[in-house]
Amino acid sequence: MSSEDTFTIAIDGPAGSGKGTIAKELSKILNYHYLDSGAIYRVIALAIHNKKLEFNQEKKIVELLKEIEISFEFDKTFLDGKDVSSEIREESISKLASKIAQNQELRKSLLSFQRSFAKKPGLVAEGRDMTTVVFPGADLKIYLDASVEERSKRRHKQLILKGNNVNIANLVTEIALRDKQDKERVHSPLVIDDEAHIINNDGLSVEETINKILALIN
């Protein structure tokens, strides 16, 4: 075990691979703690937006971390005690989160906060550097993957449900481009850890994907 009595499961993967849904469901089934690391970058982006800072004011952003309080209740996110779960999903905040996630000082400052979620009986942590940087000693590492086409179909469905009809071919191009950027970026690129079990969930339901992970635990 990564630390006495605490079982840590780290899940990485590209955007749209379903890692959020899978990690959340898995933590419920196992009765483990849950960490959505992307929500941390998102809530910091919201705080930066509220304080009218610019994404490249690296030092000020790290300073800001000492002034704000980020907390979670399962999949709900709080900034200074206020529930900001939907605000952090807005497009402008997503874009800002993606920019500040490239700030190395910030990433370093967040390590111990993220690691503090590893508590008894266990943790399911999700996000792009969970297997490689934040929990390199995780007991189980999963790289959840799905083809660009499958991920585009899922995104298309989500957008239709929200009332936005977009061309699926455009989504394929967009997602392929985002993958390229994610893999080629200088800081914390999306890489597959040597110890990670790769699960491609094309055509698999959430339940089937979870069963594959449970089989690995057993």
Ligand code: DC
């Ligand atoms: O997974 P998400 O879309 O909620 O993540 C929000 C942003 O934060 C996204 O640009 C990826 C980035 N991120 C990161 O750099 N490292 C993580 N461990 C999690 C998310």
